[in-house]
Amino acid sequence: MIDHTYETSGTPRSEAEIVELLRHARLRPTRQRLALGALLFTDHGRHVTAELLHAEAVAGGERVSLATVYNTLHQFRRAGLVRELAIDGTRTYFDTNTSNHSHFYVERDGKLMDIPEGSIRVDGLPTPPDGMRISHVDVVVRLVAVPRD
Numbered sequence: 249m250i251d252h253t254y255e256t257s258g259t260p261r262s263e264a265e266i267v268e269l270l271r272h273a274r275l276r277p278t279r280q281r282l283a284l285g286a287l288l289f290t291d292h293g294r295h296v297t298a299e300l301l302h303a304e305a306v307a308g309g310e311r312v313s314l315a316t317v318y319n320t321l322h323q324f325r326r327a328g329l330v331r332e333l334a335i336d337g338t339r340t341y342f343d344t345n346t347s348n349h350s351h352f353y354v355e356r357d358g359k360l361m362d363i364p365e366g367s368i369r370v371d372g373l374p375t376p377p378d379g380m381r382i383s384h385v386d387v388v389v390r391l392v393a394v395p396r397d
Contacts, residue, residue: 261289273327283310284320288330293345295333295360301342333360333386350387363389 261269266285270277287304288294296304302317321342324330331343335353341360343351350363370385 261286261291265289269329273324273329275323275327280310280312280316281320281323283308283312284317285324288324288342288344290344293343293362295341295343295351297339297341333388335360335388348384350389352391353388354391356393360388363387 263282263286266282266289267277269289270281270285275281283305284301287301287308288296298314298318298321301321302312302314305312305317321330321332325332325342328346329344331346333341333343333351335341339358343360345362349365350368352361352363353359354361368387368389370387373382373385376382
């Protein structure tokens with residue numbers, strides 16, 4: 249069973265900070281972008297699905313459709329404000345930490361967590377084709393509970 253209740257980590261940024269973040273990314277600070285940005289962009293990174301963000305927005309009294317949440321998250325991705333991570337081809341997470349880093353994925357709970365920097369080393373990457381460069385490497389280490397005796 250996937251647990252869709254994640255604790256919101258970190259202190260929300262002020263509305264002025266979110267407005268500045270959006271403007272710097274060349275996105276107009278609409279009411280819905282501001283509301284979703286307030287949930288997403290805290291002083292700590294977040295990993296969310298569109299469904300989770302939608303549920304948080306609705307619980308906070310925001311009138312927003314799931315389609316709008318998806319569209320906004322994809323706008324944020326194109327603007328470089330979040331990273332998109334596809335897990336199992338069926339679940340997509342959006343990560344507010346856009347640096348090149350790796351993740352643990354707790355399969356039972358559907359929880360995604362950052363792996364501390366420097367804990368993973370990737371060797372032997374292929375040379376990309378002419379005119380291309382490697383933008384980042386996604387490493388997801390899947391975790392399952394160890395049976396207790």
